[in-house]
Amino acid sequence: MKTETAQTPVKIYPPKPDKVYFYGTCLIDLFYPDAGMAGIQLLEREGIEVIFPEGQTCCGQPAYSSGYHDQARSVAASQLNLFPEAWPIVVPSGSCGGMMRQHYPDLFADTPQSSQANAIAARTWELTDFLLHVCHIQLKDLGEPTTVAMHTSCSARREMGVAEVGPQLLSQLANVTLVEQARAAECCGFGGTFAIRHPEISAAMVSDKADSLVDTGATRFVTTDCGCLMNIHGHAEQSHKPIQGEHILSFLWQRTGEAHS
Amino acid sequence: MTTDTAVRDFHPRAHAALNNPQIRANFRKAMDGLMSKRQQAFEGWALDTLREQGAKARLRALAKLPELLEQLETQLTANGIQVHWAESPDEACRIIREICEARGAKSVIKGKSMVSEEMHLNAYLEAHGIEALESDLGEYIVQMAEETPSHIIMPAIHKNTGEISELMHHKTGTQRSQDVEYLTASARQQLREKFMRADVGLSGVNFAVAETGTLCLVENEGNGRMTTTVPPCHIAVTGIEKVVEKLEDITPLLALLPRSATGQHITTYVNMISGPRQPEERDGPEAVHLVLLDNGRSDIYQDDELLDTLRCIRCGACMNHCPVYTRVGGHTYGTTYPGPIGKILMPHLIGLDEGRHLPSASSLCGACGEVCPVKIPIPKLLVRLRREAVDGDQLHPSQMSGHGVKRQRFEVMIWQSWAWLNQHPRLYRLATRITTRLRKLQPHRLGAWTRYRTAPRLAPKTLHEQMSERQRGKPLAEVKR
Known part of the structure; x- marks a missing residue:
């Protein structure tokens, strides 16, 4: 009988490595490859060689959070062998990063891949967190003055513990004013299959989220996760709310890319 | 009587609630207030450490639950409190009716008890000719409106002052008013008379201390103290998981409970009940009973992961912070316990086949787990129940009643x-x-x-x-x- 509570592991950042594995995620692959390329170029600009394993598909999270753990495990198992060297694995998403870092150990508990999964979990990093705390990135803003709002995904905030990272990166940009929406920590209502299984509730949530973002006066928001982006941007577009979204990595690269590349 | 079998109509009720501006506004306002009060109440506290202490106290109790329950019974009996065991809600109802009948009791005044809601006790007693009157103000309003609680701590949170005033006017003739003080005073006056006449007082329990045989009950209105001291007989009813090992375990839990629930540093009343009136004492009930209800809890107990569900101290913080609960309100769930804790607890009480919509009705945002004072990993348990609902893991075959109901x-x-x-x-x-x-x-x-x-x-x-x-x-x- 257990008597211990699950402790949130203390994050110990590695020293800045020469190489990293880049795990692009399926949503970025299909819908937002620009955000992926932006992330890769930001890493390269920091002097890091980016290895993009060709065998990458999906981390398994959609099936995992829907309860189909057999299917999630078989997909995740096919991904475990993509990272043979001890380099960090960086993920441009709190949600997929959270799957690998927080849930792989549970998913592979009592299986022969358990220690491999644990090792991969331990070296998985959300990309903005990695840029700030491992690369110690210094951003030089080259853009015109602008105002943005930010929505940090729930998984980035609570599973990966990076709620402060996005605002800190944005604060390095001299011409960018960051405005915070009311109830910033509240979910946008995406939740993967939740948006499909409970469409009306999800719609009420995203509508409130888009309204809060509009109320900041900003016409643009950035986010760490493509799920939230699809949800909030798509809702605003459909209901003609004056706010547009993009991935934070695209935004950071646009603001700082030209002079360095 | 609302039954848990109405759970299947989750979506039509969600639709109605989402399109009811009054419900939306009432919950949003109340939940915003509760979230900010909680945050203020924990200012200056090492909250993670405190939650860790609370979680450990609960886990230690659960680790030796069978022994502690035996010790509790021994200590309570030694203190003169009569202990009854009930496996099902029906059995618990029957025990309470028999205690009432043996005393010739015709009226029961009730302090707040969610376990009695779980048993649908009021309807049962009424059907057997025993009047049951709620004395917690929120419960009193809900009973008057012939509804069920929409929140485990604030049962009438779905109503605003105007709605309550209108209801009281129609049911009791109270003058219409937006003055909360006036409405409260009016309800209090009506309740006082009932207290004086009631044959039995019935209450819940927040913590049952095995070491000392003490029943701890927190409340804000004094109705709990009156329920447990004015009528000649006091019946307490609780789930078997509410036991803690030592009196000192209550310290972190009592620091966490009111702050998490209502943002109070301490409740107005903290009752420590350790027995009936002694010969030299001037007041208190002549008989005290404790009914311990299982209702599926010992099944949860068999599973090392699901067991975490039983840590709950019923503060309601998970619902206060839940973006889904805030939108749809408590009645949409159709269950005794709504919100995140309801989603992980109710499927055990009513079976996954009845509670099939519950585990999926979450975006897994994690706000509930983040604020839980005893660190129940609610999102993880929701995923576990989703897995059970679809029989999704051959490595870990499903266990629960009704598992596989959503496998299509x-x-x-x-x-x-x-x-x-x-x-x-x-x-x-x-x-x-x-x-x-x-x-x-x-x-x-x-x-x-x-x-x-x-x-x-x-x-x-x-x-x-x-x-x-x-x-x-x-x-x-x-x-x-």
Whole structure:
């Protein structure tokens, strides 16, 4: 009988490595490859060689959070062998990063891949967190003055513990004013299959989220996760709310890319 | 009487609640207030450490639950409190009726007890000719409105002052007023008379201390103290998981409970009940009973993961912080316990087949787990119940009553195809490449998604393609940024 509570592991950042594995995620692959390329170029600009394993598909999270753990495990198992060297694995998403870092150990508990999964979990990093705390990135803003709002995904905030990272990166940009929406920590209502299984509730949530973002006066928001982006941007577009979204990595690269590349 | 079998109508009720501006406004306002009060109440506290202490006290108790329950019975009996065990809600109702009948009791005044709601005790007693009157103000309002509690701590939170005033006017003749003080005083006056006449007082229990045989009960209105001291007989009813080992375990739990629940540093009343009136004492009931209800809890106890559900101290913080609960309100769930804790607890009490909508009605945002004072990993348990609902893991066969209720051949086929594609990287790359080439044909309507949003647009080239072109030496400039 257990008597211990699950402790949130203390994050110990590695020293800045020469190489990293880049795990692009399926949503970025299909819908937002620009955000992926932006992330890769930001890493390269920091002097890091980016290895993009060709065998990458999906981390398994959609099936995992829907309860189909057999299917999630078989997909995740096919991904475990993509990272043979001890380099960090960086993920441009709190949600997929959270799957690998927080849930792989549970998913592979009592299986022969358990220690491999644990090792991969331990070296998985959300990309903005990695840029700030491992690369110690210094951003030089080259853009015109602008105002943005930010929505940090729930998984980035609570599973990966990076709620402060996005605002800190944005604060390095001299011409960018960051405005915070009311109830910033509240979910946008995406939740993967939740948006499909409970469409009306999800719609009420995203509508409130888009309204809060509009109320900041900003016409643009950035986010760490493509799920939230699809949800909030798509809702605003459909209901003609004056706010547009993009991935934070695209935004950071646009603001700082030209002079360095 | 509202029964838990109404759970299946989750979606129609959600629809109604979402389209009811009054309900939406009442919950949003109340939950915003509760969240900010909680935050203020924990200012200056090492909250993580305190939650860790609270969790450990609960886990230690659960680790030796059978022994502690025996010790509790021994100590309570020694203190003169009569202990009754009930496996089912029906049995618990019957025990309480028999205690009443043996005393010739015709009226029961009740302090707040969610376990009595779980048993549908009021309806049962009424059906047997015993009047049951709620004395907690919120419960009193809900009873008057012939409803069920919409929140475990604030049962009438779905109503605003105007609605309450209107209700009291119709039911008791109280003058219409927006003055909360006046309405409260009026209810209090009506209740006082009932207290004086009641044959039995019935209450819940927050913590039952095994070491000392003490029942701890927190409340704000004094109705709990009156319920447990004015009538000649006091019956306490609680779930078997509410036991703690030592009196000192209450210290962290009592620091956590009111702050998490209502943002109070301490409740107005903290009752420590350790027995009936002694010969030299001037007041207190002549008889005290404790009814310990199982109702599926010992099944939860058998599973090392699900066991965490039983840590709960019923503060309601998870619902106060839940974006789904805030939108749909408590009645939408159709269960005794709504919100996140209801989603992980109710499927055990009523079976997954009845509670089939509960585990999926969450975006897994994690706000509930983040604020839980005893660190119940609620999102993880929701995923576990989803797995049970679809029999989704052959390595860990499903256990719960009603498991597999949501396993549908078509859905299984979709996930199997998804898994197959994602296990074959070459095929995945080919399929995604073809998909992006056909992007002009992408449908604008994607079921429920595009009812409220535009469809996400496929990129002209996948990241895989862009990276492979890059590796083949195409300069980056040619890759569309």
